[in-house]
Amino acid sequence: MANLKVIRDRIQSVKNTKKITEAMRLVAAAKVRRAQEQVIATRPFADRLAQVLYGLQNRLRFEDANLPLLKQREVRSVGLLVISGDRGLCGGYNANIIRRAEQRAKELKAEGRDYKYILVGRKAIQYFQRRNQPIDATYSGLEQVPTAAEASRIADELLSLFLSEGVDRVELVYTKFVSLISSRPVTQTLLPLTPQGLESQDDEVFRLTSRGGSFEVSREKVKTEVHGFPRDMLFEQDPAQILDALLPLYLNNQLLRALQESAASELAARMTAMNSASDNATELIGTLTLSYNKARQAAITQEILEVVGGAEALQG
Numbered sequence: 001m002a003n004l005k006v007i008r009d010r011i012q013s014v015k016n017t018k019k020i021t022e023a024m025r026l027v028a029a030a031k032v033r034r035a036q037e038q039v040i041a042t043r044p045f046a047d048r049l050a051q052v053l054y055g056l057q058n059r060l061r062f063e064d065a066n067l068p069l070l071k072q073r074e075v076r077s078v079g080l081l082v083i084s085g086d087r088g089l090c091g092g093y094n095a096n097i098i099r100r101a102e103q104r105a106k107e108l109k110a111e112g113r114d115y116k117y118i119l120v121g122r123k124a125i126q127y128f129q130r131r132n133q134p135i136d137a138t139y140s141g142l143e144q145v146p147t148a149a150e151a152s153r154i155a156d157e158l159l160s161l162f163l164s165e166g167v168d169r170v171e172l173v174y175t176k177f178v179s180l181i182s183s184r185p186v187t188q189t190l191l192p193l194t195p196q197g198l199e200s201q202d203d204e205v206f207r208l209t210s211r212g213g214s215f216e217v218s219r220e221k222v223k224t225e226v227h228g229f230p231r232d233m234l235f236e237q238d239p240a241q242i243l244d245a246l247l248p249l250y251l252n253n254q255l256l257r258a259l260q261e262s263a264a265s266e267l268a269a270r271m272t273a274m275n276s277a278s279d280n281a282t283e284l285i286g287t288l289t290l291s292y293n294k295a296r297q298a299a300i301t302q303e304i305l306e307v308v309g310g311a312e313a314l315q316g
Contacts, residue, residue: 004292004296007292007295011292015285018277018278021274021277021281022274024270024274025275032267032271042253049250052246053246053250066240069191071192073192076114076168077114077166078108078170079158079167079169080101080105080115080116080117080173081158081171081172081174081190082118082119082120082128083120083172084098084119084121084262086121086123089270090266090270093266094124097174097175100173100186101117101124104173116136118137119137119139120154121139122140125140136166137161144263146259146263151255155248155255158255169192170191171188171190172187172188172258174188174259177262177268183265190254193247
């Protein structure tokens with residue numbers, strides 16, 4: 001009977017764990033929806049900014065504009081902005097982005113260039129601090145669904161570091177959202193900005209839906225319509241001054257988008273991990289239930305044999 005009690009307690013423990021993993025999966029699903037709503041809410045500003053930059057690009061040759069954020073310098077030092085998560089239980093999300101950052105640092109070191117980290121997320125901060133890596137700034141405790149204020153705070157640090165020539169280039173290492181079961185660590189140059197980086201691109205929206213009792217994600221292309229300024233439009237200020245004021249906004253928008261992509265990837269990874277944990281718990285409960293039934297049947301059979309043996313002994 002002691003063995004039966006152990007198995008019964010184990011089954012109850014696994015059932016309790018399954019309730020937790022299922023709740024975490026549903027919470028992650030709800031937050032993915034919030035991330036989607038935020039992407040849609042910030043798109044009008046991004047579209048309008050793209051239109052203005054496109055119009056200025058037609059009026060002004062960026063190569064001739066002597067602006068600090070467009071200035072190309074000899075690259076001796078690179079700032080690596082690494083975006084990870086604050087929490088675990090999200091599969092290989094954090095490990096993959098840390099591995100990608102380390103790989104990029106090794107490439108820079110092989111090229112004879114210095115590097116320093118700007119870290120977002122407690123997991124990356126703890127990892128690189130334990131290894132005594134060069135860290136310029138750290139950010140943790142951000143909202144699960146990133147905000148423009150948080151992106152602006154990080155962008156200000158990057159601008160200060162670049163304009164003071166602390167680094168000659170800033171690269172962004174983040175996780176690009178592909179689907180609920182797939183994400184990809186990528187590296188993107190943030191500073192200096194290039195004319196090619198200011199071109200309008202088709203955007204994508206991911207929508208979380210349910211079908212057949214399970215979650216799935218659909219993607220759709222969103223075309224950003226851009227139009228040049230009328231030929232007879234007069235600027236009150238020099239176009240170069242307008243461009244100088246708008247480029248930091250563009251940088252903020254790029255960073256906010258990267259934070260949103262990373263948050264969506266983390267939440268999707270957590271959904272997948274918790275879904276797998278729930279499935280494993282269900283399988284383990286079935287296995288333990290079968291073992292419990294076998295042990296219970298064996299105990300009942302043993303009791304019957306003892307009763308029969310006792311009766312035969314009395315008759316003898």
